[in-house]
Amino acid sequence: MLPSETITQLKRIIGKEGVLTTKEDLNAYSYDATSVWTHMPEAVVLPTTTEQVAGVLKLANEKMIPVTPRGGGTSLSGGPIPIKGGIVLCTTRMNKILEINKDNLSATVETGLVLQDFNNALSKEGLFYPPDPQSFLSCTLGGMVAENAGGPHCVKYGVTKQYVLGLKVVLASGYVMKVGSKTVKNRTGYELVSLFTGSEGTLGVITEITLRLLPLPPARKTIVVIFDDMVVAAAAVTNILSSGVIPAKLEIADNFLIRRIEEIMPVGLPVEAKALLLIQTDGSPATVEADSKQISSILKRSGAKEVRVAKDEAEADGYWNSRKAAQAAIYSTAPSVMVEDVTVPRDKLVEFIQKIEEISQKYGLVIPILGHIGDGNLHPNILTDIKDKENFAKAKEAMAEIFDTALTLGGVISGEHGIGLDKKPFLKKAADPLAIEIMKGIKRILDPNNILNPGKIWEEDGTT
Amino acid sequence: MVQHSVLAKAEVEFEEIRKFEADLELCTRCGFCTFWCPVYREERVESAVARGKNMMIRSLLAGNLGYSQEFADRLSKCTLCMACAANCPVSVHIPDVIVAARADTVKARGIGFPYSIIYHWLLPHRRLFGNVVRLVSFLQGIFLPKSEGTIRHLPLFLSALGRGRNIPQIAPKFLRQILPVVNRPPTGVATKLRVGYFTGCMTDFVFSELGKHVVNFLTRNGVEVVVPKEQGCCGAAVFLGAGDFETGRRLADSNLKAFEGIDYVITDCATCTSSLKDYVRFLADTPERKEAYAKFGNKVKDISEFLVDILKLPASIYQVAPEVRGKKITWHDPCHLSRHLEIKDQPRQIIKSIPGVEYIEMPDADSCCGMAGTFSIYYYELSKKIADKKIKAIFSTGADIVVSSCHGCELQLIDGMLRNKMPVKVMHLMELLR
Ligand SMILES: Cc1cc2nc3c(=O)[nH]c(=O)nc-3n(C[C@H](O)[C@H](O)[C@H](O)COP(=O)(O)OP(=O)(O)OC[C@H]3O[C@@H](n4cnc5c(N)ncnc54)[C@H](O)[C@@H]3O)c2cc1C
Ligand code: SF4
Ligand code: SF4
Numbered sequence: 069m070l071p072s073e074t075i076t077q078l079k080r081i082i083g084k085e086g087v088l089t090t091k092e093d094l095n096a097y098s099y100d101a102t103s104v105w106t107h108m109p110e111a112v113v114l115p116t117t118t119e120q121v122a123g124v125l126k127l128a129n130e131k132m133i134p135v136t137p138r139g140g141g142t143s144l145s146g147g148p149i150p151i152k153g154g155i156v157l158c159t160t161r162m163n164k165i166l167e168i169n170k171d172n173l174s175a176t177v178e179t180g181l182v183l184q185d186f187n188n189a190l191s192k193e194g195l196f197y198p199p200d201p202q203s204f205l206s207c208t209l210g211g212m213v214a215e216n217a218g219g220p221h222c223v224k225y226g227v228t229k230q231y232v233l234g235l236k237v238v239l240a241s242g243y244v245m246k247v248g249s250k251t252v253k254n255r256t257g258y259e260l261v262s263l264f265t266g267s268e269g270t271l272g273v274i275t276e277i278t279l280r281l282l283p284l285p286p287a288r289k290t291i292v293v294i295f296d297d298m299v300v301a302a303a304a305v306t307n308i309l310s311s312g313v314i315p316a317k318l319e320i321a322d323n324f325l326i327r328r329i330e331e332i333m334p335v336g337l338p339v340e341a342k343a344l345l346l347i348q349t350d351g352s353p354a355t356v357e358a359d360s361k362q363i364s365s366i367l368k369r370s371g372a373k374e375v376r377v378a379k380d381e382a383e384a385d386g387y388w389n390s391r392k393a394a395q396a397a398i399y400s401t402a403p404s405v406m407v408e409d410v411t412v413p414r415d416k417l418v419e420f421i422q423k424i425e426e427i428s429q430k431y432g433l434v435i436p437i438l439g440h441i442g443d444g445n446l447h448p449n450i451l452t453d454i455k456d457k458e459n460f461a462k463a464k465e466a467m468a469e470i471f472d473t474a475l476t477l478g479g480v481i482s483g484e485h486g487i488g489l490d491k492k493p494f495l496k497k498a499a500d501p502l503a504i505e506i507m508k509g510i511k512r513i514l515d516p517n518n519i520l521n522p523g524k525i526w527e528e529d530g531t532t
Numbered sequence: 533m534v535q536h537s538v539l540a541k542a543e544v545e546f547e548e549i550r551k552f553e554a555d556l557e558l559c560t561r562c563g564f565c566t567f568w569c570p571v572y573r574e575e576r577v578e579s580a581v582a583r584g585k586n587m588m589i590r591s592l593l594a595g596n597l598g599y600s601q602e603f604a605d606r607l608s609k610c611t612l613c614m615a616c617a618a619n620c621p622v623s624v625h626i627p628d629v630i631v632a633a634r635a636d637t638v639k640a641r642g643i644g645f646p647y648s649i650i651y652h653w654l655l656p657h658r659r660l661f662g663n664v665v666r667l668v669s670f671l672q673g674i675f676l677p678k679s680e681g682t683i684r685h686l687p688l689f690l691s692a693l694g695r696g697r698n699i700p701q702i703a704p705k706f707l708r709q710i711l712p713v714v715n716r717p718p719t720g721v722a723t724k725l726r727v728g729y730f731t732g733c734m735t736d737f738v739f740s741e742l743g744k745h746v747v748n749f750l751t752r753n754g755v756e757v758v759v760p761k762e763q764g765c766c767g768a769a770v771f772l773g774a775g776d777f778e779t780g781r782r783l784a785d786s787n788l789k790a791f792e793g794i795d796y797v798i799t800d801c802a803t804c805t806s807s808l809k810d811y812v813r814f815l816a817d818t819p820e821r822k823e824a825y826a827k828f829g830n831k832v833k834d835i836s837e838f839l840v841d842i843l844k845l846p847a848s849i850y851q852v853a854p855e856v857r858g859k860k861i862t863w864h865d866p867c868h869l870s871r872h873l874e875i876k877d878q879p880r881q882i883i884k885s886i887p888g889v890e891y892i893e894m895p896d897a898d899s900c901c902g903m904a905g906t907f908s909i910y911y912y913e914l915s916k917k918i919a920d921k922k923i924k925a926i927f928s929t930g931a932d933i934v935v936s937s938c939h940g941c942e943l944q945l946i947d948g949m950l951r952n953k954m955p956v957k958v959m960h961l962m963e964l965l966r
Contacts, residue, residue, distance in 0.1 A: 088577070090600075090602045091596075091597060091600075091602070092579060092588055092597060092600065092602040092603050092606050093577070093578075093579050093602075093606075095587060095588055095591050095596065095597060096577075096578035096579045096584035096587060096588060097578055098587075099561060099587060100561070101560065101561045101562055101563065103560075103561075114576065114577065140563055140566065141561075141563060141578070142562065142563050158578075160576040160577070161576045163576070180576075182566075182567065184567060203562060203563065203564075205563070205564040205566070205567035205568075206562065206563030206564055206565075206566045206567060207563075332621065332622060332623060333621075392621070393621035393622075394621075395562075396560050396562035396564065396621035396622060397560070397621050397622050398560075399560030399561075399562075399622075400558045400559075400560050400622040400624075
């Protein structure tokens, strides 16, 4: 527990309403969306302004109290878990839209704004913010920037970092710094905006975000494709991408997920199908028509069993809702689930999927696959039970082997969820030792007392 | 021996929660419920929403939390609107777990004053309750000026329920004092069906005119209506709100007895309907009760469901009440109707059949109004904030009348309209009909 004097000071900065200290409330900030990580904080603060955030960090820095930023708590890597105790700084009450600028195609928002609330406001203006993690109902823009999140749209539109123009960041000292700008181009020295994007809450607390926007595409079409074989489906994906057309979304699910979808929200998928591709095209009505035709014919030539084009918005929404639910629904199929987000170059997808199937057989584990296959990003979900020691050990081995495979194929161990606590042990394998040292050096400059989200990204070895 | 008694204690301690353990375990912490939860959307704090409450209850089972005052408070901060469950990707019903945890908390801690008096003592005793309400209404007539329309600020007991909210005037004569037990169709109209009418506290004490109207409408359409004098409160506030299952069972048993031998039990309040049906889910502690409650629950029908699906009245029967003619009307879905019972089309179908009125759908018609009985007692400020969103949505339609069929919602909407000085009238679905 923090000394009562510190609590009093926190209350002075934030107000009584914004400081939580009861066991019951702390318990509610001890987890994220992973099934294995939990740790109790000693206090939770819910600031409403940048000044309050600065006040908290200044105090914490003086007293060397760990501060773990938290947005929607949907992380899949243990990122917002206060593994060293201390303060959880939760941004959910900083959720205002400060500006939607139609003429500059930009928006400035507070960090705790929920993505779907942002999307709802944008669509009224005919505007579009493409990055779409499938947690859009609960993740915050700040959490997305801190994780550099992506989603189905990223095959065509890129990930969060491609949209962040400027940030307001509170550093560990309490200093409030603006980086970037409101302009689409900016060549003012090093790209500090990119440094904070994907920093997983370890370098500063983001309080305001300026984002680049696009006009909302006027037309969309959804294509549902059924395959007898995951590998054939993966090959079809490569065929589409190399044919000169880039769909807006290109997702894959295997038989396990198809059955799960039909269980939780039936959309009429054949439950015996081995693979499902869910594709969306967007743009002008003519482009959508032409792209959909081209994609459909490539799919048929690539061995698709069935190609179905959604008749209307409602049917299409059904498919995409089930896609959203599928990720969440995997967790309820086993006591513990290891959700991976390995990513490989897209010409290596066929090999990668074959390899995952082999690993699943070798260890006798169920590893359903779902993912943003269009950008090479797959979610093999290893079903296990943390209480079953033997099974859990096997699952960990399988996970390590999947990582090794991805790395051998020139891929990465995390495409979007971040390293957090989950993948710490694998960082050494995945990055150049000097690169890790540089990361630690940057951390030391920005947060010399190591108060910001300590215990994440790399394993502590005494040098931090 | 020691081992055994510890185990026995733990089982009793979590007796009700254990029944919903599957739901408890299924939650994947995706947080989607934060988007739909009316309480979370105001408070933006994790303990307000299904995910946080679920994790709290898990920690209770794991021995990391106990039945503290704080625990009880966090549990009561939920309207049981079911928005979380309806939108949950794995269909977890956390509200059920919350009700069960309220019950185990009550067993461990008891209920706090003054609610203990109300729930334990007054609500189960219809006559006594009626007398207290009568006394209050008498005092109110003497000491308080009449406020706008039919609304008065009630002192004493009811103000404990409302904490200063605007509450409608108590009816000069309670429904049960007006209506005979058996109400037959008028001469010349053949009797098609015989039903029981569960009036609920609000129709009985406050909206007695509505009650008479419902009976008239049914009898004119060939339904014999029995209004047993022995019926009591549905128990929503008692077992769902406060978690007092023991008193809940007393209410349930006496209601079952009151309606023995009757094929359908009709109610005009969504909360009553769904609570009567919920007896089996929460209160069935023996195989006998389970069977009896299930059978009873199946007999219970919401009035709109009864008219549309069972009586199958032709659209032409729905004639407009004179004061409603030419008005613009919007419908508010009570949570207990739309999500608890999945009744959404029937009331709309009725309104749309009425000639001479214009129907306008409001945005988010099924979002919770924030009343939820007990909830609004403990958290009136929060409840008002939730209501104000609803009021705004209603106002955006330009409707003259907002219609619902849950007396809790009606109270909340009346209060909201008055506080916001809005001219929109709040009515019950059946009041639209001649
Ligand atoms: C069902 C489901 C589906 C998902 N699908 C996807 C997907 O398709 N693509 C994807 O990329 N991810 C996905 N995720 C993972 C997760 O939703 C994203 O990582 C998301 O960006 C996290 O946002 P959040 O607001 O919940 O952040 P949190 O989980 O609260 O925090 C994440 C990290 O960001 C840090 N952080 C949060 N706010 C700030 C801030 N203001 N300043 C500094 N640091 C901060 C935290 O310390 C933590 O390290 C999914 C998760 C779930 C549960
Ligand atoms: S209750 Fe449902 S929506 Fe809420 S966190 Fe759990 S699984 Fe997700
Ligand atoms: S029932 Fe309603 S108020 Fe309660 S947790 Fe679910 S969404 Fe929130």
